[in-house]
Amino acid sequence: MGWAMTIGDDAALQLVISLHRLTRSLRRAAAAGGIGPTQLAVLALLTQQGPSRIGEIAAWVPCSQPTATSAVLGLESAGLIRREPDPTDGRASRILATERGAAALADIARGEAEVLAKRLASLRPDEIRRLAEAGPLLRRLAEAAD
Template identity: 60%
Template sequence: MGTPGAEVRSREIPDTDVRDLVVSLHRLLRSLHRAAPVGRLQPTQLIVLSLLYENSPARIGELAAKVPCSQPTATAAVAALEHRGLVRREPDPTDGRASSVRLTEQGTGTLSELARDEAEDLAARLAALDADEARAVVALAPVLRRLAEG
């Protein structure tokens, strides 16, 4: 018994096309991150900041589940972000043994600046496409977000 939906995908979309899409998305994201020198955050750190922007505060275990990554990886990302003043840990109000992670004002500013720089670079790349291609790429945003959310 295979993964649900694998049969449909294998008949409709060749595995090589799926792999090409994955590689292309990775290359695009990596090149956009390089174009936004502010902060030089690691990918996991950037995802943690983004998650905290959407839902702060959060426990490290919750962040690890949403990234997804191991709890030690999430802990290391939070520690690096905390060292830079982008997040802060505070006692969890529901469990005195645990802590929650909250995005700081500096973290919000850094995330906004990174997003702006990357958006400017992406806009320049979209401008190099013909209008129909650019609209098609932009129209994919909600679908890619649903895929990213699992």
């Protein structure tokens, strides 16, 4: 029986809701440079996973294929991603983040981190330490699904 089993579904639900609210509020406060939430998810995915086809992007984000196509078109017109021929299928293309796209994603993350750092200043030192200790655990949880 793991920890998640002992805290119950309600506590897990509250944690999920809190994480979503925190993420959304950081993105709003940091201003993502005109990049929408789906575009941001696509850019982050391409930066982490590497070149991908539209269908893969739609499955990973997750969103519909038309939504993924729309996000890709917007990012492509901004020069944040580009297409290349798929080496395994000459009829298809793969999408990849450009250097400019990776830099934009890093800038957005830095902006969110600055907002979070300001908010952390309102907490007690022991609370800040506990949150810092939770970071690696949250990363492990995020990567467990991959």
